[in-house]
Amino acid sequence: MWWLDYNLSVAVAVGFIALAGVAAETGVVMLIYLDHAWEEARARCRQEGRLPGAGDLYAAIMEGAVERVRPKMMTVVAIMAGLLPIMWGTGTGSEVMSRIAAPMVGGMISSTVLTLGVIPALYAIVKQWQLRREHGRPMAPLVDPALAAEPWQHRGS
Numbered sequence: 001m002w003w004l005d006y007n008l009s010v011a012v013a014v015g016f017i018a019l020a021g022v023a024a025e026t027g028v029v030m031l032i033y034l035d036h037a038w039e040e041a042r043a044r045c046r047q048e049g050r051l052p053g054a055g056d057l058y059a060a061i062m063e064g065a066v067e068r069v070r071p072k073m074m075t076v077v078a079i080m081a082g083l084l085p086i087m088w089g090t091g092t093g094s095e096v097m098s099r100i101a102a103p104m105v106g107g108m109i110s111s112t113v114l115t116l117g118v119i120p121a122l123y124a125i126v127k128q129w130q131l132r133r134e135h136g137r138p139m140a141p142l143v144d145p146a147l148a149a150e151p152w153q154h155r156g157s
Helices: 010-048 054-088 094-135 145-149
Strands: none
Touching (some): 010 054, 010 094
């Protein structure tokens, strides 16, 4: 908003409300994918007769988050493709419409980071805490075992 020199107005507030709706929807869908992957991992552990650990949680989060990358990027690209012409348009009503589109265009970028990065990280913290409470034992930190073993070998790839 600062970059475009827009003041807070009803149109800008409508844009923020629309952005909040889209961000909440994609965040909830990410949580559904993460929960589904975690439940599958727990079922595999039960079949193998063992308790799920941090490695199982890490693998489930990676699986669930990776399944959401393409749908999230398709959503962002479609919304941006629709809103950029509205934001840059001229003509009747363009001043109001550009103020509605501007928060959504900028917010879709931060929403992508939130959905693909922050939500899985917070999910991992909460689920690891729940695992500690369920099993009553300390768990190893939630890291990729391959990177933890020899991190210097994976930097170039």
